[in-house]
Amino acid sequence: MKTADLLSRTAIAHAIQRTGARVTALYPAAAQPLATPPAGSGLKPVMGSYGVPGLGHALESIAEPLEFGRNRYRRFGPVFWTGAIGFRVVSVVSPEALHEVWLDRDKVFSSEAGWKPVIGPFFHRGLMLLDFGEHLLHRRIMQQAFTRARLIGYLDMTRPLVADTLATWTPGDPVLIYDRVKALLLAMASQVFVGEPADGTTARLLTRAFDDAVGGAQAIVRQPVPAGRWSRGLRGRRELQRYFIGAITDRRAGTGDDLFTVLCHSETEEGHTFSDDDITNHMIFLLMAAHDTSTIALSMLLYHLGKDPALQQDLRDEAGRRSAEPTIEELNSAHLLDCAFKESLRMYAPAGTLFRQATEDTSIAGHYIPRGTEIALSIHTSMRTDTWWDRPDVFDPGRFDDPATLKKLERYAWSPFGAGAHKCIGMHFAGLTVKAILHRMLLDFRWTVPESYTPLMTWGTGPTPADGLPVQLTRI
Ligand code: HEM
Numbered sequence: 364m365k366t367a368d369l370l371s372r373t374a375i376a377h378a379i380q381r382t383g384a385r386v387t388a389l390y391p392a393a394a395q396p397l398a399t400p401p402a403g404s405g406l407k408p409v410m411g412s413y414g415v416p417g418l419g420h421a422l423e424s425i426a427e428p429l430e431f432g433r434n435r436y437r438r439f440g441p442v443f444w445t446g447a448i449g450f451r452v453v454s455v456v457s458p459e460a461l462h463e464v465w466l467d468r469d470k471v472f473s474s475e476a477g478w479k480p481v482i483g484p485f486f487h488r489g490l491m492l493l494d495f496g497e498h499l500l501h502r503r504i505m506q507q508a509f510t511r512a513r514l515i516g517y518l519d520m521t522r523p524l525v526a527d528t529l530a531t532w533t534p535g536d537p538v539l540i541y542d543r544v545k546a547l548l549l550a551m552a553s554q555v556f557v558g559e560p561a562d563g564t565t566a567r568l569l570t571r572a573f574d575d576a577v578g579g580a581q582a583i584v585r586q587p588v589p590a591g592r593w594s595r596g597l598r599g600r601r602e603l604q605r606y607f608i609g610a611i612t613d614r615r616a617g618t619g620d621d622l623f624t625v626l627c628h629s630e631t632e633e634g635h636t637f638s639d640d641d642i643t644n645h646m647i648f649l650l651m652a653a654h655d656t657s658t659i660a661l662s663m664l665l666y667h668l669g670k671d672p673a674l675q676q677d678l679r680d681e682a683g684r685r686s687a688e689p690t691i692e693e694l695n696s697a698h699l700l701d702c703a704f705k706e707s708l709r710m711y712a713p714a715g716t717l718f719r720q721a722t723e724d725t726s727i728a729g730h731y732i733p734r735g736t737e738i739a740l741s742i743h744t745s746m747r748t749d750t751w752w753d754r755p756d757v758f759d760p761g762r763f764d765d766p767a768t769l770k771k772l773e774r775y776a777w778s779p780f781g782a783g784a785h786k787c788i789g790m791h792f793a794g795l796t797v798k799a800i801l802h803r804m805l806l807d808f809r810w811t812v813p814e815s816y817t818p819l820m821t822w823g824t825g826p827t828p829a830d831g832l833p834v835q836l837t838r839i
Pocket residue numbers: 474490491492502649652653654656657660708712713714717718778779780781782784785786787788789790792793
């Protein structure tokens with residue numbers, strides 16, 4: 364499909380969605396308490412509204428998630444509830460309240476139960492869908508695949524693929540940079556995660572199965588309608604399972620440096636290892652956790668640098684003071700690159716909402732939370748609200764140079780990787796991948812986007828450009 368056709372189709376779909384949202388927003392949704400706090404507890408009720416009977420506020424929260432979240436924060440405060448398609452979900456926005464849930468002193472916030480209704484059928488028993496003692500044990504085994512030595516190995520595997528792929532990018536008409544980055548990161552996932560050549564038949568099959576599984580988790584119709592997204596997702600999950608289970612015996616005997624083979628050999632000091640099923644479940648989850656998130660972070664960063672040629676040039680000058688194939692130390696010491704990466708994560712939190720479920724009656728920031736409550740940790744809204752960030756909608760990497768901002772970071776105001784027991788295990792990996800690709804792009808290309816252009820955004824794992832993000836590339 365031509366770029367112009369894609370853009371106009373996306374714009375039409377977006378306009379329809381927004382019109383539906385505006386109509387449902389007219390419904391007089393009265394503020395109500397989620398539940399009455401126990402007498403004498405001193406707790407406040409969580410306030411919110413259901414919205415249109417049956418549908419709730421679903422359309423508004425999908426069409427404009429950021430504005431919707433900010434408006435509700437202004438109306439109800441940092442902990443509020445919202446109705447959507449039969450559910451009542453409590454959203455948590457302030458850094459202090461997020462901190463309380465992440466710290467989970469009483470072990471009452473289940474990640475497994477929170478994420479299960481969202482992605483469970485496709486990504487069950489991935490690390491994020493395990494809890495407490497079992498989660499800790501699996502995390503300790505998996506940690507062996509994310510040591511510094513392993514990261515160096517993954518970076519070495521990444522470099523030639525990045526250089527070869529960028530060599531094939533021919534400038535010309537606007538290039539859909541989000542789609543290009545997605546394809547590059549999928550190729551990297553085949554090679555670095557799975558240990559399959561990026562251009563082989565297996566890689567192509569895995570890519571399709573993976574796309575279907577992710578699509579299933581994001582389906583709006585969450586029923587196995589034949590040929591629907593949900594059914595395709597379940598089929599994708601089965602295909603991935605078949606592949607990993609079938610390959611494990613060879614990988615256990617192998618010595619490869621890819622993540623799959625490394626997980627087959629991972630062992631704690633006490634001798635705990637993963638079963639075949641564990642490896643399969645973790646690999647399928649890891650592919651998802653790594654992919655869309657890194658794609659959003661890098662492509663939104665490219666967008667902002669395309670809008671600000673002077674900043675792009677400053678980053679290019681910094682890259683020029685490092686080798687063409689930089690080491691981990693060189694990438695980590697690129698200060699401007701680091702600030703720009705952080706700012707992209709702040710503005711477009713690629714895992715924008717995290718889920719938990721209360722396993723007991725409890726409280727968050729002095730609000731009563733009954734057992735069974737679904738909780739959404741709204742980190743995207745949190746990092747884009749002016750209570751905690753000056754000019755939250757302005758891309759300004761310089762804010763990470765400011766000592767006052769750094770102080771806020773300590774209080775979890777900047778939290779794109781979460782915190783606590785489930786904090787992203789791949790955060791260093793993600794940083795290295797995004798920075799290594801951007802470094803190469805800065806040396807090989809200049810790119811621009813028109814002053815008047817702002818991308819149409821939709822919601823995947825977090826805010827995602829819906830129009831492929833057209834940029835004009837020039838080879839240097
Ligand atoms: C910019 C890229 C990324 C972002 C913004 C990101 C963000 C996050 C966040 C917010 C969580 C916490 C989820 C929760 O508390 O419910 C998380 C967990 C996780 N991430 Fe990432 N992630 C990124 C890249 C990666 C990569 C590259 C990998 C693997 C190579 C990865 C693997 C995981 C895993 C396994 C978990 C679950 C950890 C646990 O439950 O103990 N992520 N990520």
